[in-house]
Amino acid sequence: MELKSLPWRGMLIALGVAVVLGGIYQKGYLHGQGDATLAGNAALSELQATFDREKREQTDRDNAALRAWQERYQAQVLAAHQAEVGYQATLASLQQQKQQLLRKIDDVTQRWIDEQGQPHAVQCVFTRGFVQQYNAAFGVAESGAQNGAATVTAQPGQAPGPVHPADARLRDSGVTQRDILANITDNGPQCQALSAQVNGLLDYIEGLQQ
Structure with missing residues (x-):
């Protein structure tokens, strides 16, 4: 077959079309790949930005919680x-009040x-039974003091002589008004101090719960 008889025109056209189509495909592929890369980078950047933002927000929350805890702790220390x-101050005031009351006992x-x-001279009899019940009201046994309370006892030289067991509780105990007042003056500040301790503890517990 002679070269002139070959369909050169058609072949050249087909080759040109193939080249054009290949160029278009290559350009489209490269363009699509570039777009995909840009989109992927943008998504990655957005994800990183979201992660960084959430990390900063969590750090801010942690710091705020830490500051709140520190402020609460400092408030508790200050309250304590x-x-x-x-x-x-209450103990000092009670001690001062006690001394003032002790100085006034003889006057009354x-x-x-x-x-x-x-x-007239004071003539007041406190029976042994009265003294026993008085001490029992403070949780004090006859054998001695308990719970930190002071017992009321007769002054030296005032103890009565032996008596019959049947009427022992109704006999003069030798305790005077002065003894009673002195005992209450000793026990009163202890009761008030315990009350102040309890109230202070309750206030402190209430502060912890806020």
Whole structure:
């Protein structure tokens, strides 16, 4: 077959079309690959930005929680210090009040004045049974003091002599008004101090729950 008889024109056209189509495909492939790469990079950047933002927000929340805890702890320490200062001030005030009351005991237990203004020596009898019940009310056994309470006892030289067991509880105990007041003056501050301790503890517990 002669070369002139070959369909060169058609072959050249087909080859040109193939080249054009190949170029278009290659360009489209490269363009699509570039778009996919850009889209992937954008998605990765957005994901990284989201992660960084959430990490910062979590850090901010953790720091805020830590600051709140520190502020609460400092408030509790301050409350405990104030409670201790208040308690010590209460003890000092109670001790001062006790000394003042002790100095006034003799003024109200040595004599009494009748309606005509005449003074008389105080004559007041406290039976042994009265003293036993008085001490029992403070949780004190006859053998001695318990629970930190002081017992009321007769002054030296005032103890009565032996008596018959049948009427022992109704005999004079030798305890005077002065003894009773002195005992209450000793026990009173202890009761008030315990009350102050309990109230301070309750306030502290309430502060912990806030």
